[in-house]
Amino acid sequence: MKRILIFVILLCISFSVFGQSPEKMSYQAVVRNADGSLVSEQTVGMKISIIKTSTTGTIVYSETHTPTTNTNGLVTFEIGTGSVVNGSFAAIDWGSDSYFIKTETDIDGGTNYTISGTSQFLSVPYALYAKNVFSGDYDDLTNKPKVTEIKTYKIGDFVQGGIVFWVDDTEQHGLVLANVNQSAAMRWHAGTFGNTHAKGNGLYAGKLNTAIIIPSLIAIGDDGDNFAARLCNDLQVIQDGVTYGDWYLPSRLEMNLIYQSRSTINTTAAANSGDALINDVYWTSTENSDNSAYGLDFANGQESTIFKTFPNAVRAIRSF
Numbered sequence: 001m002k003r004i005l006i007f008v009i010l011l012c013i014s015f016s017v018f019g020q021s022p023e024k025m026s027y028q029a030v031v032r033n034a035d036g037s038l039v040s041e042q043t044v045g046m047k048i049s050i051i052k053t054s055t056t057g058t059i060v061y062s063e064t065h066t067p068t069t070n071t072n073g074l075v076t077f078e079i080g081t082g083s084v085v086n087g088s089f090a091a092i093d094w095g096s097d098s099y100f101i102k103t104e105t106d107i108d109g110g111t112n113y114t115i116s117g118t119s120q121f122l123s124v125p126y127a128l129y130a131k132n133v134f135s136g137d138y139d140d141l142t143n144k145p146k147v148t149e150i151k152t153y154k155i156g157d158f159v160q161g162g163i164v165f166w167v168d169d170t171e172q173h174g175l176v177l178a179n180v181n182q183s184a185a186m187r188w189h190a191g192t193f194g195n196t197h198a199k200g201n202g203l204y205a206g207k208l209n210t211a212i213i214i215p216s217l218i219a220i221g222d223d224g225d226n227f228a229a230r231l232c233n234d235l236q237v238i239q240d241g242v243t244y245g246d247w248y249l250p251s252r253l254e255m256n257l258i259y260q261s262r263s264t265i266n267t268t269a270a271a272n273s274g275d276a277l278i279n280d281v282y283w284t285s286t287e288n289s290d291n292s293a294y295g296l297d298f299a300n301g302q303e304s305t306i307f308k309t310f311p312n313a314v315r316a317i318r319s320f
Contacts, residue, residue, distance in 0.1 A: 024080030024089070031073045031107060038073030045106035047113055048079050050087075052097050055118045059102075061087035066109060156264040160320040161237040161244030163268045165261045166203075166254075175203075177258055177265060178247065178316045179274035182231045185311035188283055188293045190230075192221025193308065195290040201252045204319055209285035210248035228283045232316035247316035249285035252303065254317060255296045258282075262298065281312045 027048070031039040049062040063082030067075040079101075080089040092099070099121045104113035152171035157164040160176045167174035196216035198209040213229040228249055235247040250258065258265065258277070266276040279299040286294045288305040295306045306312065 024078040026076070027079050028074060028076050029103065031069055031075060031105065033107075038071075039069050039107055040071050040073050041069060042107070043068045043109040044075065045108070045110050045113070046075070046077075047085070047104040047111070048082065049102040049104075050079075050089075050092060051100040051102055051118070054098070055100050055102075057100070059086070060092055060099075061089050063089070064111070155261050156268045158268050158272050159239075161239050161242070161318060163265050163272075163274070165265055165317075166257045173320060175254065175257070175317055175319055178235065178237065178318075179269055179272055181275045181278065181313055181315050182235060183228075183314040184278060184280075186226065186228050186231055186283070186314045187309055187311055188228050188306075189308035190217035190221065190227045191223030191225065192217075193291045194220030196220070196287055198285055198287045201286050203251075203253065205251035206254050206285045206317065207246075207248045207319065209251060209287075213249070213285060213287075228312075228314045229285060231314055235316050244318060247318045249283065249314070250317045252284045252286040252294050252296070255282060255284045256303075258315070258317070259296060259298060259301055277315070278313045281306065283312045283314055 046065045062085040065082045067077045102118040105115040106112045162176035198212040200209045210229045232249045237244045281295040281297045284294045292305040
């Protein structure tokens, strides 16, 4: 018994499974004597069993081999090609449960197996599992898996409540411009000069600017008439049954992006009963000082600071 226990401890088993043919897999083991020396160039008897669910589960397949070790004590053979004891290797459903491999060895080459070891298949033999994967017509399935389509966008698309004028690298998110002008002549302030500190400039910066401007102008002095940021904030657009109500006054950079895509924007607007961009100044939400803010002239692409009392065009945007 001592000889057997020591042998089991020193037994080094390493097997690899790969799809070299539909119904077999490669197996390798290094065989050593009780004293640790290699069993070299000697025929050994081996029995391989495939066990389902647990180490004490049902043996679904077993076979025997009589391989010869090489000078390094290594035996190599293919499971699925031995002398079958019971079961069918081809009938194993590798994807249905956990499976374990049990090896029994007689180093004298017979069937008096005194050494054994069991280990779990940590990965399913791919080529063997793949033969059980559905390969028919998808439309023949009764319960079809749900496939989620990844929607991408491009500049000029008429979606998300308006006209896409910028998309990020994923092409799944971006900015849209309202399909019509909110005003051709609207002031920036609410009737009283004052600093709102809405200095943001960049992608999505207009949203925070707008959120800052409205309460700040009310606090500074609101005469009750409308102004650019509030006009955008109050916008509601219904498209394909969806209401979009998160519009804002663009930042300087966002307005420049609109200008760069103005030709495509105008084409889409015309095709969807919208307004072309006016060849005049549009307000941005980026403030310059207590009495001026930035505007962009669409006649020439020039940006300038303008008194907040001056009536300029307004066009809202939103992010998606």
